[in-house]
Amino acid sequence: MLKNQAAPYPTSSQPQRRRQISDRTLSQLFIWPTLILLIAINIVPLFYSLFLSFTNFSAIANKPAEFVGFANFTRIFNDEDIWGYFALTGRYALISVGLQTVIGFGLALLLRKKFRGSGILTTLILIPMMLSPVVVGLFWKLMFNPSYGIFNYLIGLTNPATAPDWLANSQTALWAVIIVDVWMWSPFVMLLCLSGLSAIPDYLYEAAAIDRASPWFQFWRITLPQVAPLLLIAVLFRTIEAFKAFDLVMGLTGGGPGDATQMISVEIYSQAFLGQFRTGRASALAYVVLVIIIAVSNVYIRTLNKVREG
Amino acid sequence: MSNVTLQQITKRFRQVTALEDVSFSVNHGEFFVLLGPTGAGKTTTLRIIAGLEKQDAGSVLFDGTPVDGLMPADRDIAFVFQQYSLYPTMTVYDNLAFPLRSPLRKMPEAEIKERVTRAADILRISHLLDRKTARLSGGEMQRVSIGRAIVREPRIYLMDEPLSNLDAKLRESLRVELQHIQKTQSSTILFVTHDQIEALTMSDRIGVLREGRIVQVGTPNDIYDRPADTFVAQLVGSPRINLLPARRDNGTVLVQDSPLHLPAPKTTHAQFLVGIRPEDVKPVPDGAFSGTVALTEPLGVETIVHIRAGGQTLLSIVPGLTDLRIGDEVRYSVAPERLHYFDPEGMRITSS
Numbered sequence: 001m002l003k004n005q006a007a008p009y010p011t012s013s014q015p016q017r018r019r020q021i022s023d024r025t026l027s028q029l030f031i032w033p034t035l036i037l038l039i040a041i042n043i044v045p046l047f048y049s050l051f052l053s054f055t056n057f058s059a060i061a062n063k064p065a066e067f068v069g070f071a072n073f074t075r076i077f078n079d080e081d082i083w084g085y086f087a088l089t090g091r092y093a094l095i096s097v098g099l100q101t102v103i104g105f106g107l108a109l110l111l112r113k114k115f116r117g118s119g120i121l122t123t124l125i126l127i128p129m130m131l132s133p134v135v136v137g138l139f140w141k142l143m144f145n146p147s148y149g150i151f152n153y154l155i156g157l158t159n160p161a162t163a164p165d166w167l168a169n170s171q172t173a174l175w176a177v178i179i180v181d182v183w184m185w186s187p188f189v190m191l192l193c194l195s196g197l198s199a200i201p202d203y204l205y206e207a208a209a210i211d212r213a214s215p216w217f218q219f220w221r222i223t224l225p226q227v228a229p230l231l232l233i234a235v236l237f238r239t240i241e242a243f244k245a246f247d248l249v250m251g252l253t254g255g256g257p258g259d260a261t262q263m264i265s266v267e268i269y270s271q272a273f274l275g276q277f278r279t280g281r282a283s284a285l286a287y288v289v290l291v292i293i294i295a296v297s298n299v300y301i302r303t304l305n306k307v308r309e310g
Numbered sequence: 311m312s313n314v315t316l317q318q319i320t321k322r323f324r325q326v327t328a329l330e331d332v333s334f335s336v337n338h339g340e341f342f343v344l345l346g347p348t349g350a351g352k353t354t355t356l357r358i359i360a361g362l363e364k365q366d367a368g369s370v371l372f373d374g375t376p377v378d379g380l381m382p383a384d385r386d387i388a389f390v391f392q393q394y395s396l397y398p399t400m401t402v403y404d405n406l407a408f409p410l411r412s413p414l415r416k417m418p419e420a421e422i423k424e425r426v427t428r429a430a431d432i433l434r435i436s437h438l439l440d441r442k443t444a445r446l447s448g449g450e451m452q453r454v455s456i457g458r459a460i461v462r463e464p465r466i467y468l469m470d471e472p473l474s475n476l477d478a479k480l481r482e483s484l485r486v487e488l489q490h491i492q493k494t495q496s497s498t499i500l501f502v503t504h505d506q507i508e509a510l511t512m513s514d515r516i517g518v519l520r521e522g523r524i525v526q527v528g529t530p531n532d533i534y535d536r537p538a539d540t541f542v543a544q545l546v547g548s549p550r551i552n553l554l555p556a557r558r559d560n561g562t563v564l565v566q567d568s569p570l571h572l573p574a575p576k577t578t579h580a581q582f583l584v585g586i587r588p589e590d591v592k593p594v595p596d597g598a599f600s601g602t603v604a605l606t607e608p609l610g611v612e613t614i615v616h617i618r619a620g621g622q623t624l625l626s627i628v629p630g631l632t633d634l635r636i637g638d639e640v641r642y643s644v645a646p647e648r649l650h651y652f653d654p655e656g657m658r659i660t661s662s
Contacts, residue, residue: 206362207395211458212412225399309444309483 053284060277067298072284081259082267082285084291089264092174099182100238105231109223111190112197116174127190128184137251140180141167170260173253177261181248185241189234196230210216228307236300243293263291312373312465312498313338314359319368321354321522329522332368336466339496341489345509345521345545352502353392356468359500361385372465372607382654383412388459393417395452396402396443396458397431403439406430406457410513429457430502447520449480456484460491468498473508506546510534518542523541540656543585549614551650552586569599575651577659585650588614591626593634603634617642 021029053072057065076082095264111122130137143151146165158161158236166176208218246265249255262270268289272282314336317622321329329351336342350380357363359370360380369376377385388409396405410417430436433453438446443454452472459467473481490514491545492499503509509516510530518533518541520526526538537543538625543551557565558580563572565584601619608631615626615634626642634640651659 007380090417201393201395203391203393203395204397206360206382206460207389207391208397209362209382210387210389213408220399221397 011101016196021185032226049283049286052280055280055288057280058277059272059279065280072281073280073288076288078281080263085262085264085267087257088174088262089243091231091243092178092245092263093239096178096181096185097235097238099178099187100189101235103182103186103229104234105192105227107190108227111194115310118298122194125189129153131184133184133247134251136180136184138178140183141252144176145281152189167253168257173257173260177252179246180240180252181245184248185238189231189238192230192234193227196227199224225307229304232300232307237299239300240293240297241266241297243289268310313371314466314498314500315371315374316359317369317371318356319355319358319365319370319578319622321351321358321363321365321657327359327522330363332519333520334517334524334527336498336500337454338498338660340499341492341499341512341514342510343516344500344502344519345504345506345512345516346377346506347427347545350519351522352519356389356470356500357426359385359408359466360387360389360468362389365595378612386465386507388462388464388467390455390459390467390472392471392474394448394455394475396446396451398442401432401439402435402443402446402454406439406461406643407433409458409462425461426457429461432460433457433487435465442477449484452520456488460497461494465498467491467501469499469501469636472501474503474505480565487514505624506548511548518545518651536605537585537650537659539581540583540585540652543652547587548582552584552588552591552624553652554584554586554622555581555615556584557581567603568619570619570644571624571647572649575659577653578652579653579659581654582659583656584650585652585655586624586644587650588627589626589650590645590648591617591624591642592645593617593626593632593640593642594627595641599644600639600641601638605634605636606634608632615640 020085052065054067054069055065056068056071097209107125111118139152144166145282146152146163146168151166152158152163164172166172204222204226205218208222213221214262244265245263246269249261249266250269253261253264255270268282268285271285272277311485313623315333316335317333319329319332320327323445332355333349334342342486344355351400354363356366361377361477362527363386367537369378372379372385383456397408400408402427406429407422410422412423413447413520426439427436430439435450435453435457438454439448446454452475456472459469473484476484485508487501488501491497501508508535513530515527515529516533517527518538520541526533528536528544533542534546537546540553544553554568554570556563556575557566558564563573563574563584564570575582576601591650599619601617601624603615604618604623606615607614607616610631612630613628613632615628615632617624617640626641653659
């Protein structure tokens with residue numbers, strides 16, 4: 001097929017043989033490089049890791065993969081630590097996405113009416129989500145520092161004796177990660193909500209005003225239902241991301257202290273690239289996470305479709 | 311129901327004057343149509359009466375009492391928007407019941423049900439009551455919008471081109487339904503439209519609005535038979551009135567570039583415009599004037615004939631279909647008692 005692409009394409013109207021490319025060939029010329037890249041770096045690893053998840057392969061062991069059946073999966077499902085990490089990730093996703101939804105939607109409501117400087121303010125609020133998570137993790141680590149970080153100072157905990165060391169305390173480390181995630185991603189929710197809000201026609205509110213509807217009703221019956229589809233998309237994206245939380249956690253805590261912030265993605269990383277390099281078991285765990293994310297997304301998408309149909 | 315009076319309303323949007331010195335009254339139990347082309351200020355007028363917009367000068371009175379300080383909710387009006395302003399995620403029943411469920415009214419649920427059922431009956435949407443509004447067709451949505459207005463007994467119904475988004479057939483049937491509702495319940499309606507047929511067929515009185523000013527207020531007959539100026543004359547009537555430049559000559563009027571000579575009005579103007587409605591130009595064998603047929607537009611029930619007479623083209627409307635063909639010589643007469651004369655500025659010259 002690739003050979004055909006460069007072949008001269010004769011046309012009846014032109015006696016001279018000019019090099020012409022048909023639309024079909026042209027479209028394939030554009031599609032195939034991307035497709036090959038996708039296959040090479042997405043599809044092949046996907047199936048290779050599926051194969052690895054049934055082996056005891058280790059990337060540093062210098063011996064061929066040995067088929068072990070469902071042993072990796074059995075170990076994962078019987079490992080209470082891993083269940084704990086799943087629960088931790090779930091809790092993190094729930095709290096973090098919940099806060100982002102409330103704060104993002106709230107910000108969108110505040111920024112909905114145009115005022116002097118609202119454009120520049122919106123842009124400023126959007127900056128955190130444009131930064132690299134690793135960079136964000138690093139500078140928040142500095143801000144959380146108990147002796148010279150600005151965070152404790154900003155929230156009024158200025159006594160060095162009692163000021164918490166957010167990242168070193170297993171009680172507060174998860175909350176520290178949540179705070180940063182909320183800081184970084186609430187603007188994303190806000191952005192989607194803003195576009196939803198701007199699509200609500202004014203006359204709905206005017207009709208409600210004439211019908212003597214309370215502001216409460218206007219919010220529950222007009223604003224929320226109209227924004228719901230976009231809000232749900234934001235929540236879907238954020239939930240999937242929160243389940244895969246890795247770079248931010250690594251930048252901030254590395255999963256510590258102890259395993260206080262050992263999210264499931266961090267655990268996969270630890271299995272695969274720390275200690276004994278258990279590539280096979282890490283692959284199995286990654287597949288378990290993939291199945292969970294697909295399941296959760298499906299629930300969301302079904303809800304979304306229901307909301308859209310009204 | 312009550313009288314609504316506008317007193318010298320002026321409204322500006324930044325540099326643009328949307329309404330200038332607009333005054334008129336809608337009487338109790340009257341179907342008043344505000345007619346004008348797009349951008350004339352019709353919707354702005356409605357929104358000021360509703361309280362959705364604040365006028366810069368002037369006053370709105372309900373039964374002689376100014377309501378300028380009142381919020382839309384306190385003016386006790388019903389508004390039908392051009393777009394179907396239904397609450398999404400609620401059923402048709404809940405949409406209709408909604409204005410009645412306001413905590414300010416404390417209406418018992420049994421009465422709400424009765425009123426909603428009656429309104430749904432009138433508008434023939436009873437079978438839709440359990441549906442969500444997102445699943446209705448355009449016509450059904452607009453009927454629900456109208457229903458949400460008629461479940462109440464407001465002081466006045468304000469309707470902003472409620473029929474303009476509907477197809478012709480549905481528009482016709484809703485027009486009849488609206489008129490029926492208005493007459494049987496003797497409601498007061500202020501209806502905005504740019505469609506002269508809607509205005510002529512439905513209204514008790516018409517107010518013509520042009521570029522933010524009221525040009526003429528009167529019954530449909532007044533507006534059609536005694537238009538205050540050339541703008542009104544051209545706005546109502548289809549096909550459009552023939553407007554021809556003319557000059558006085560010894561007690562008759564000569565139409566420029568044409569063989570037409572007509573009786574002159576009692577006026578001192580030397581130059582003026584003659585308006586002849588197409589139905590007053592009648593092709594008859596012994597007609598006083600002659601011309602050639604330039605075009606025919608058969609509409610079934612009537613035919614529009616374009617008659618070329620000198621440098622002018624006259625539109626004539628004849629009942630049914632006609633044998634006239636393009637290029638035919640035709641004789642025609644003009645009803646002298648039904649002519650309209652306008653001065654060079656376009657104002658009507660009263661000839662009595």
